Amino acid sequence: MLWIIAAAFSFSLMKPPAAWGHADLLALIESAGKQIETDPKSAALYLRRGQLYRFHLDWELAERDYDRASQLDPNLTAVPLNRGKMLFESGQNDRAKVQLDKFLASEPNDADALLTRARVLMKLGQRKPAIIDFGRAIEHAPEPMPDYFLDRAKAQAEDGDNEAALRGIDQGLKRLGASSITLQAYAVDLEVAGKHFNEALKRLETISSQFERKEKWLAQRGEILVLAGRDEEAKKSFNEALTSIESLPARLQQTPAMQNLKKRVSNALASIASRQNADHKK
Secondary structure, three states: OOOHHHHHOOOOOOOOOOOOOHHHHHHHHHHHHHHHHHHOOOHHHHHHHHHHHHOOOOOOHHHHHHHHHHHHHOOOOOOHHHHHHHHHHHHOHHHHHHHHHHHHHHHOOOOOHHHHHHHHHHHOOOHHHHHHHHHHHHOOOOOOOOOEEEEEEEEEEEEEHHHHHHHHHHHHHHHHHHOOOHHHHHHHHHHHHOOOOOHHHHHHHHHOOOOOOOOHHHHHHHHHHHHHHOHHHHHHHHHHHHHHHHHHHHHHOHHHHHHHHHHHHHHHHHHHHHHOOOOOOO
């Protein structure tokens, strides 16, 4: 039965499987309601249904069930955590912080709560405490996801500390593997922003080496070389990108993404040619 599936998840960390759809959630909510009818004093059942309402974006119904769960068992610590996550997801960040503070007062090393509060703090414009919470979430998570490192790096960059952001990204790459594309891609952006063009190109090469098709990365390489003032190398990279695009089957060449990439590369080559012609006339 569907309720058995729902029961398999931890109340504090319960997440909806990607395969769940609207009808699945409604069925699970209905099943949870029937269980509550047979055991109306179970705080855990109200918490479970509150989770399901949260996944279905029924914020008011979720909060009502969290209220009931808290009334039935004031010591059920998962309530403020999940209420805080629901409030964050519904854009009620001030209230979310209050709930997450309450939970973390008793569970100060809970990585999920720390990560959520860090994201709430970012929404509230409190970057420095958010960076601390991101760091603590990374420290205490058994298996931190790339987003933990990425979100911290973005917070550090927004706070004006690109060097700390890069160090944090490299910490993530060391822990998760240098092939992490999302982290390397953001590191490329940070290197470019700091005018560390050679470092950016090295990181881009690490990304590119993981893909059979290179046209996207060749185009980006050309753009970095332009910023570095290395037009001849940029032309070569752009022309290699065009060759790669033109070698694709026609159906792939005609996709909007590939058409946009081709236009981007062609415009970049035209810009280089125009600039070189202007310099030649001087």
